[in-house]
Amino acid sequence: HFYRRASLLTQPFSATWVMWMLVALTCTIWISLFSYRHVPYSSELWWQFAFDAHAPRSMRATMASVVILLAYAMFRLLLPAPPRRASSPDSEEQNRIRKIVEACPRSSAYLALLPDKRFVWSGDGRAFIMYAVEGRSWIAMGDPVGAEESWADVIWRFRDLCDRYSSWPVFYQIGRGTLGYYTDLGLGFHKLGEEARVELAGFSLEGNQARDFRNTRNKMNRQGYRMEIVPAEKVPAYLDSMERISQRWLSIKHAREKRFSLGYFDRAYLSQTPVAVVRDDQQILAFSNLWLSGGREELSVDLMRYDPESGHGVMDFLFVELMLWGRQEGYRWFNLGMAPLSGLERRQQAPLWQRVGGLIYRHSELFYNFQGLYHYKSKFNPQWTPRYLACPRGWQLPTILANLIALISGGMSGAFRK
Known part of the structure; x- marks a missing residue:
């Protein structure tokens, strides 16, 4: 059975569009007939080829235009219709x-x-x-x-x-x-x-391997930086500050928002999950929204932005603090995303x-x-x-x-x- 809708029949042709298309086609044919009204019609005109045989050329051009238009219509008729624009979920x-x-x-x-x-x-x-x-x-x-x-x-x-x-x-x-x-x-x-x-049960700041993380954390603490987890219901109050940071970050990186497989700055989206922020006593310096999976299997971050003037190491500090927080909360993994x-x-x-x-x-x-x-x-x-x-x-x-x-x-x- 036929289950694909043809694309020609789904085109959004308005009444105005159809009217002007018919007017253009009618005017073209009328001009051709008016220009050569003095030439009597005969079947031989279709096969006359000469430099000054303007009437036959006009007839063939008009017929060719109609044939091309019909061929294009048939081609579109056989193509599947494009999907309709999906409405947002209710x-x-x-x-x-x-x-x-x-x-x-x-x-x-x-x-x-x-x-x-x-x-x-x-x-x-x-x-x-x-x-x-x-x-x-x-x-x-x-x-x-x-x-x-x-x-x-x-x-x-x-x-x-x-x-x-x-x-x-x-x-x-x-x-x-x-x-x-x-x-x-x-x-x-x-x-x-x-x-x-990262398996959080084994994540620690002890030992030589974690020395750089430990030094970064100590440096940020001395500068008065701290991480806070903002519950989803309180995120709207932070959105203006977060947007300013996001715009500065995009500008300094000469970047644009990615989509589909990555989150982007959307107020409604960011208000649906908790957000981790790095701040001092005056302002927010960095933020990331949190993805908290079911059964505390996995913790991850999506949109990561920081103020370019906040200094080197602020994102390392945010990751380290989140991993320590996730381990304390009983999460098994911290997902850093794909390379x-x-x-x-x-x-x-x-x-x-x-x-x-x-x-x-x-x-x-x-x-x-x-x-x-x-x-x-x-x-x-x-x-x-x-x-x-x-x-x-x-x-x-x-x-x-x-x-x-x-x-x-x-x-x-x-x-x-x-």
Whole structure:
């Protein structure tokens, strides 16, 4: 049966647009007839070719325009319709999403609270996939969120939805343990990098290995800096100060907000979770919103901003204090996020993607300091776990990667800004 809607029939043609199109076509035909009214019509006119045979040329041009217009209409008619702009979840759906997110053991589930996500639900309503559309790529952020027994159903529902619009299903930053779900869809896999997680039970400021952290903490304490955890209900009172810090940070870094896989400054989003701030007696110097996973499995941060005038080491101080706080609160892991393109094979027989990714990792300092990010996270002695991209096999990969970059960077121009 036919289940794809044609794109021509879904175009937002207004009555005014249709009227002026018909007027233009009618005027074109009338001018042609008026200009050559003195030329009697005969079938031979279609086949007269000469420098001064203006009437036959006009007839052929008019007919060619009509044929081209009809051919374009048929072409559009056979194309699948683009997806309609998704409406924001209503309050009931938002409550369902938040309840599942807060129970999820993966802290990255909090990305579902950003307003740039669409959702596909499992049949029983116990799991969802958050995604966004860029070009022909429908990009899901991570593995499904919710009851694991509902994952297979929601993954197939997402796959069927992509097929309805003749789009490519893409799963970004999925874990090694879930690759079987995507193998059943016939997708291929590409390693994206590695995620860093610190086991908090073993985190300590004792010993030579933690000397730099200990010195940084002591220095900040002497300057009167301290970390505070602001509950979600009190965050709105801090938003003006946080926004000023965020704007200064973006300006000094010559950066722009990223999206989709990273949080950005959005007042409604930041007001939904606790925020860690570094401050002195007068003002806030740095902040980060907190992702607190279900079952105290994982603690992580998302939007990290600091005042450029606060001095060197303030973010190290914030991380150290959060890890100590998380250990005291009983959290098992502190998630430092992914180091893109790290851990890719450089061997001659490695897949082409890994060799190209490794080359970018080593020589892309002008656009993004991949090695610097990896080394920064490494100093916390984390455990590294691979993260993958699942997508259709074949020629689509370059386009999918371009769609992914554009989605995260807010356009291709943003890909060349840090």
